[in-house]
Amino acid sequence: MSDTGSTPRTVARFAEGLLAADLPLLADDRRHETVEFIGRRVGVLPSITRFGVLAIGAGVDTAGMIVGHHRVRRVITRLPLPLLAEYPRLVRSLGYAYIWETWPDTDVNGASR
């Protein structure tokens, strides 16, 4: 699996898309920094969890290339699919925790207040 910096490319692409959709006014540099943080944390996950996240990430990315990343993201964030639903949950949890700890004045749409 190829990497973008320390972040696996599949996870980076998903996290970028998810954060851009959730927090449309988050500045690009903040979003990139957040995605890098998510990648670092995915990189130190315990072996089996990391393997699972990277495998799901690769599957989601491939599906995204075929039917469109936006559509795949919508499906897996809305449907309570076991295991699969944990992927956006993990990315969101890490991302939101980083954003509000680093820039606590962030608005709910990502704008800085």
Added chain:
Amino acid sequence: MTRAVHHDCDVLIVGSGAGGATTAAVLAEAGHDVLIVEEGSWVEQGSTVPFSLDQMDKQYRSGGVTVALGLPSIAYTEGRCAGGGTEVNSGLYWRPPEATLELWRTKYQIRDFASSDLLDICAEVESELSVQKVPGEHTDASDILRRGADRLGWRNDEIPRWMTYPEGAGATEGQRQSMTRTYLPRAFASGARILCDHRLDKITRSGRRATGAELTHTVDGESSAVTVAFRDVIVCGGAIQTPAILQRTGLRHRVGRTLAVHPTVKLAARFDDPVNTPEDVSVFQVKQFAPNISFGGSASHPGLVALALTDNWRDFGSAVTAWPELAIYYAAITSEGRGLVQAIPGVRDPLVTYRLTKRDRDLLGQGLARLAMVMLEAGAEEVYPSFKQAPIVRDRADLATMTSMFAASKASVMTVHLCSTAPMGDDERRCATDSHGLVHGTDNVFVNDAALLPEAPGVNPQASVMAIAIRNARRYCDERAG
């Protein structure tokens, strides 16, 4: 190829947390040549902000993102630094309940386990760690819990902590008396050595005897091999790593099969005024329904507030901007479920699973509902429970709706209390070690950490871990001296 660096010692102690540090101090003071190996780094108290992501990077295993798989999965955290969990935890001190000690003694056939002896050791620990209540003002988040419980007429207490305070100082001015400030310096003063950033990979064995240890030393991403020769090895890697180490050593009898935890569910509560103290937690706990259900306060950094709202971000998200007015609380339960820790050949980290029973799931729901009630009584404007599709709770009617919608499988369940993966006792059908931590079937492999507690104690466990570790270390000294 470079040769591995080699060390010799009488006793190798793996891990420097609540179990390892106390063991090292007792043994070094009795004249044993002690070497401690610690996978994490030495991080000075105060050099990271408590409960921050930076602290999680530096002092937690896997940045704090570790999970026991199940339905639901349970997120857990382990300290990974000199001093282990004692460096990062909330410092809330509870003696083990006498009834629990008595139950363990009979059920697991633990020899020489008089509760009065253990409570005497607790008294020593309390003095060494300066266990005390807050001399000055409590935080608002603490007062909320007390106020809500008082209005309901529910029992609540301030829990003392291992903290020192300037005279009359408030809750946030305490200095945590963790192992790097107490038992580790005591061990060093008597000649013990520590190798930080050294991970024990494997203990080599010949029949009943462990013969040596293979470690990896990592600095700035560069790794090198290290070996250690010893007379005895005492494994104190915590309740997840200890069983994995034993299993990698080929020791599997009752090892890693009975992980016990205190599962918790959370909520965030919003008040009229600022109540958030990011770097501290509530020192009050509500014990009206103890031991089955207890309530307490969690760390409430803005990042953690955002995290607590993610389960229903669509409805809760807008509250994040009001994070100074929000604080996070938990309901913890005693669990009848059990988990497994399994080392998998060729894989670095163990697989951890946990299964909640139906009774556990029901208790989590009851706990969350009662905790929300405490918050409403304390004057919360809005309560945001941490489970998927949860409603915002503003009054008792919403509480009923919340209760009907709750399912443990939708909740963000987590724990920081991990025990019982190498239970002690002479009953070999139930226990991995004898009554003093010697692993069954070996002559010189001991366990002396949270893994030994036969069950989760129903209260914050560090005092139980320390008291039992000191008891066993003293016994070791008596036997090895003879």
